[in-house]
Amino acid sequence: MNGWLHFVATSAALGVAMEMGAAAGRLWAYTPPRNVIGNVVAMVGLVFGTLAWLTRGSPALQVLCGAAIGIAYEAANFAWLHAWTFPGGRCLFLRGRTQLTLGIGAAWGVYPVLTNLAVSRW
Numbered sequence: 001m002n003g004w005l006h007f008v009a010t011s012a013a014l015g016v017a018m019e020m021g022a023a024a025g026r027l028w029a030y031t032p033p034r035n036v037i038g039n040v041v042a043m044v045g046l047v048f049g050t051l052a053w054l055t056r057g058s059p060a061l062q063v064l065c066g067a068a069i070g071i072a073y074e075a076a077n078f079a080w081l082h083a084w085t086f087p088g089g090r091c092l093f094l095r096g097r098t099q100l101t102l103g104i105g106a107a108w109g110v111y112p113v114l115t116n117l118a119v120s121r122w
Helices: 004-024 035-054 059-081 096-107 110-121
Strands: none
Touching: 004 035, 004 110, 035 059, 035 110, 059 096, 059 110
16 A cells, blocks of 8 residues: 555656646746745645545545645635746636636646556556
């Protein structure tokens, strides 16, 4: 059986890969750039890794909880965190705060599922 720390480390590793892809595609930018470290360690690693560990075996619950947390996190970023921005107020086909909050936030729901898939393979 894989322990909690394995889930946290796996989720953080997935976060690093996602951030590298996002940086290459210029999908969003951190202000200042060092904020990416806190995001990958605290949010992706600790929060979503813990969520993946707590909800293992229930992909639907993982997606729902991950999306709810993601939407709240994106909303908090627009409201007061201001840790990252979306160039031109868009990301891919999403435009404006509402679409970005809901669309990107909902996408966070895949982290716990991917984490569980990765942990089961490693």
